[in-house]
Amino acid sequence: MIVNYKMILQYDGTRYNGWQKQGNTKNTIQGKIEEILFKYFGQEIELHGSGRTDAGVHAVGQVANFKVEYQKASIDKIYGAENNIGADKEAGRLKDNAVEKIKDELNSFLPEDIRILTLEQADNRFHARLNAVEKEYRYYISLDRKRDVFARKYMAQLEYPEKLDIERMRSASEKFIGEHDFQGFSDNKSKKSTIRRIDSIEFRLCGKNIDNADYMEEAHNGSISAVQDGCLEIIFRGNGFLYHTVRLIVGTLLAIGMGEASADVADEIFESCDRKRVPYMAPAEGLFLYRVEY
Structure with a gap:
């Protein structure tokens, strides 16, 4: 099962070299979040932002999306099927409490000048930059x-x-x-x-x-x-x-x-x-x- 996550986040851009990953530095917003996503989900994940803010620019409502591929065993192991936290397999969705848990745990790993405000499962065709109006x-x-x-x-x-x-x-x-x-x-x-x-x-x-x-x-x-x-x-x-x-x-x-x-x-x-x-x-x-x- 592939899940497309949509997040709204805020960050203080003062000490970062902008949003976009760069070959000569790891000190970017996208880079920091992707590093946490890799550690959390155990797979390479690309984060798509609605826009690429410059070095020193801040965000109150940046929107981004990323996709995660799940196997049944990994869902039950990570989100605890016995606690009613896991996937609604018939609907092809994670349950709301599972998504909220992911948001809270990701925030616990992120530096304090980056914060995920909301996290939700989006349609698989949703793209934070391409769909922005x-x-x-x-x-x-x-x-x-x-x-x-x-x-x-x-x-x-x-x-x-x-x-x-x-x-x-x-x-x-x-x-x-x-x-x-x-x-x-x-x-x-x-x-x-x-x-x-x-x-x-x-x-x-x-x-x-x-x-x-x-x-x-x-x-x-x-x-x-x-x-x-x-x-x-x-x-x-x-x-x-x-x-x-x-x-x-x-x-x-x-x-x-x-x-x-x-x-x-x-x-x-x-x-x-x-x-x-x-x-x-x-x-x-x-x-x-x-x-x-x-």
Whole structure:
């Protein structure tokens, strides 16, 4: 019996070299989990993630799947048929309590900065990356000029946050909505299509939508002094994102918001498809893969 498992997991990407396995290092999220799966199930298992997060990028809701081939004897031995934990052979499924036990035991072996939130048996045709229809990424920027030492792993830090014109950033972000060729906003080395669709880019202040008149008046006045102890959250939703795309877009928006780049720079990059025109790439630590929809 072959079982296809779907998991939702979270991880702190600070000390890892990204999601994807690499030949020159074992220090990746995929590599760590596959190592545990091999020890637990006694067979080589390939883990398929919904997306390949970069080094230092975090995930709140990464989705992955992997397949395990069971023999009847191994099911009864590992999951204890006498305790009503095992396989529903007629349905071709493991029982729910068996799956929950697997999740708990895998978590006990994983490092504390990687956690499986849910584990379930999926249809054998399910693939975490190929079946995804929408992904949500969130990027966090500290607006605290004191540069909080504890926020440095999870937010981008600005040298002069009081200069940031958030309304200018939000206005410029509208250029990215819709279907575009994002070749200029990626470090994609593949020959596959670079056309993607971004459905929405939402700006929130400390978890609140900033569509409020008082805040917008402050933004237009060029002052965010009232929110210096907060953070800016930028939420991206789309059908898929190329390598480094979100960080390159955020870097472009920050350059516009700080007055270091023209609001027309996005149009110029789309037209030229020239990655070198991107002002800079936002740091990895502020980015979170938040949710994947199927």
